[in-house]
Amino acid sequence: GVGYEIRALESERSNLSAAVAQLEAQVAARSNLERVHTEAVARLGMVRPAEIVSVSVEVAVPPVVPLPRRYVAPTDAAAVAGPGWLERFMGTLPGFN
Numbered sequence: 001g002v003g004y005e006i007r008a009l010e011s012e013r014s015n016l017s018a019a020v021a022q023l024e025a026q027v028a029a030r031s032n033l034e035r036v037h038t039e040a041v042a043r044l045g046m047v048r049p050a051e052i053v054s055v056s057v058e059v060a061v062p063p064v065v066p067l068p069r070r071y072v073a074p075t076d077a078a079a080v081a082g083p084g085w086l087e088r089f090m091g092t093l094p095g096f097n
Contacts, residue, residue, distance in 0.1 A: 029035060040046040083091075
């Protein structure tokens with residue numbers, strides 16, 4: 001009956017809450033910087049660089065940052081496409097015009 005379903009859902013909720021708490025603890029442990037450093041060195045064999053190289057660039061920043069065409073709206077009126085076939089069809093239907 002309904003009482004059984006409620007108890008089953010409460011049990012599932014309790015189990016899920018415990019699982020969430022366990023996952024939160026794992027995230028906290030894995031985000032500990034000391035642990036990350038230990039894993040990087042011991043498991044991955046990472047080391048600090050022996051030398052740090054700095055490169056200075058003697059070029060001025062462009063006045064406008066160029067963007068790929070797909071991020072720039074077309075400015076030419078001929079480049080702006082009219083409505084597609086679906087939009088034209090939907091316009092013929094009652095309530096969509």
